[in-house]
Amino acid sequence: MKVRIALTVEIDEQVWAEEYGLDRTQVRADVRRYVTNAVDSHLSDLGLGQVDHR
Numbered sequence: 497m498k499v500r501i502a503l504t505v506e507i508d509e510q511v512w513a514e515e516y517g518l519d520r521t522q523v524r525a526d527v528r529r530y531v532t533n534a535v536d537s538h539l540s541d542l543g544l545g546q547v548d549h550r
Contacts, residue, residue: 498548505531 509523518526536547 503531 505527507523507527509520512518512523512527513520516526532547539545539547
C-alpha cells in the first residue's frame with residue numbers, strides 16, 4: 497500500500513544553517529532530506545516498508 501503524506505514544518509532557517517553548517521539557501525532541501533530519512537529509517541527499523549523518495 498502506498499500513502500502520500502503532505503507535511504509542513506516550521507524551521508528557523510538561521511538556527512538550522514548554524515547547527516548543520518549550511519548556507520541558508522540549502523536549508524529547505526536539507527530539512528526535506530532529514531525528515532524523509534528519519535521516517536524511512538523508522539519504518540525500515542520496524543520492518544514496515546520504505547519511503548518512496550520521488
